[in-house]
Amino acid sequence: MTDATWITIISLGVTFLFMMGTPVLLIIFYWVVGCSFVLDLTLDNTGAELLNVFKDGFALMAMPLFILTGDLINKSGIAKRLSDFAYACLGWIRGGLAMASLGACGLFAAISGSNSATTATIGSMLHPEMVKGGYDERFSAATAAAGGCVGIIIPPSIIFIVYGFLMNLPISDLFIAGIIPGTLMVLAMMVACFIVCSINGWGFLINLSMKRVIMTGIGAWLGFFAIGLVLWGIYTGKFSPTEAAGVTVGFCIIVGMLSHFASRTMGVKSDVPVDEKTFAAQLVVDGFTLREIPSIVVRSAQITGILAPLIAVSVVMQQILSLLGAQETIGTFVNSMGGYYPVLFTAMAMVFVAGMILESLPVTIILAPILAPIAANVGVDPVHFSVIFLVGASIGFITPPYGLNLYVASGVTGVPYFRLLRYSSIYLVSLLAIWFLVALVPATALALLP
Structure with missing residues (x-):
């Protein structure tokens, strides 16, 4: 044969x-x-190529550090306090707790950079409260899954690090370029959430209290500080994304240990929404001890142990596809589309279809080196295309049959995968609208670049 x-x-x-x-x-x-x-x-050659992926990949060191950051901010109580603040701001609107879940996803993403960590953390915290507040359990779980999509767009972002490493682009520029698109994704999902909740009459309304907003904002100041620390350091060039990840990990460790000491010795209370009529002040023990840090690191290492081999083997797969002529074949097909917009929309269609069956890492590693040069040849700015590409890849997290975030949300909420599809499709439409907006308006990605 x-x-x-x-x-x-x-x-x-x-x-x-x-x-x-x-x-x-x-x-x-x-x-x-x-x-x-x-x-x-030879298998020796394959093994060598797998190792070479990480041999000179200093930028990739940020990936396990940001994964660790996600676990640390969850354990330290920062994520819960950010959720409290989002609810205090939005609880007076119909569907406020669901919208607060989306806002909390955006805030959590601004520290962790992980879609699955965002979905798992916010879903496990707020799904039970949403169900108690009268929301459909399928909608509640789908909201957590959709909110997690911004985990790889709002900086810092693990996938932006991989993309910048592959395409030799400044990761700090990619981070900055993701701010506006990520924010627009959150706002679009909030609009969709408001419409659905208004139609179904879900959620109890609470009065807008500036005192509550201020108090929960003060309670969440460490989370805001962590977000500002990352963005300030990268934007001003004080440290690289990898160094920013290290600084954030150190900050979260200090905060987690101090939070544990404070909550144990001073009885710190946190406003946790039991339903949307009242806030119940519950005594909680935030943070972690020095003895708990190794277990947190092991959990993060387990996730890294899944992602790192996937990156390596996907890079080798891309090299084999090049030997088979796939790059030339795809390149010829996309170039045959003609000008700027035909090429751009064809590339977007390929990313969307690939995202339906593959995780964002292999999609990025396999397709980005093929499509990015073609897009550049027709005049698409490389940074702009990176955002277009990765927003499309993020939409794959709630697009069946794969839909990683749907599986994560199903796992943490107990709602079967296929029961999530009805309401996740509503969020999918809103995200597709933002995707095309980002593609048609380059300023959404490039306006904040220095």
Whole structure:
């Protein structure tokens, strides 16, 4: 049999395994190993390429640090206090607690940079309260899943780090370019949330109290400080994204330990929304002790241990696709579309379809090196295209059949995956609208760049 026949058989085989629920990492790895044998590439060469991905990848060191940051701010109580503040600001609007969940996702994303961490943290905290407040449990879980999409757009962002590493773009510029699009995504989802809640009459209203807003804002000041610290340091060039991640981890460790001491010795109380009629002051023990830090680090390392091999094997997959001529084939097809907008919309369609079946990391690693140069040739600014590409990849988090955030939300809320699709589709429409706005208006990504 010819090489093309063997590769077709291997591709069909891994597709069957994917449909049977085999993890994406193993699917890509099996395909890479199978194609390596067909192309007479030794396993020694494949192993060397896997190691070379991280050999000079200083920028990628920020990834595990920001993952650790997400776990630290959750454990320290910062995430809960940010949620309290968002609810105090929005609880007077119909669907206020659901909108507060989306706002909390945006605030959490501005520290953690992870979609799954955002969905899991906010979903586990606010889904029970939303159900108690009269919201449909499917809508509540879908809200957490959709809110997590901004986790990789609002800086700092793990996927922006990977994209900048691959395409040799300043990661600090990519971070800044994600601020406006990420904010627009949150606002668009809030509008969709308000419409759905108004139609169904979900949620109790609370009075807008400036005292409550100020008090919860003061309670969340450490979260705002962490957000400002990251953005200020990167925007002013005081430290690189990798250094920013290290500084944020150190800050969160100090805050977590001090919060634990304060809540144990002084009885710190936190405003947690039991329902939307009242705020119940509950005694909580925030933070963590020195002994708990290793367990938090191990949890973060487990997530890193999933993502890092996925990055490495996806890079090798992209190299094999280049040997097979896929880059030239895709490039010829996209270039044949003609001018600026046909090329741009064709690239967006490819990203959307890929996001339906793959996680954002392999989508980025495989398609970005192919599509970005083509987009640049027709006049699309590289930083602008990076935002277009990654907003599209983030939408894949709530797009079936893959929809990683839907699986995460289902896991933390107990709502079956397929029951989330009805309401996640409403958020999907709002995110698609923002995606096209970002694509058609470059200023949404480039206005804040120095």
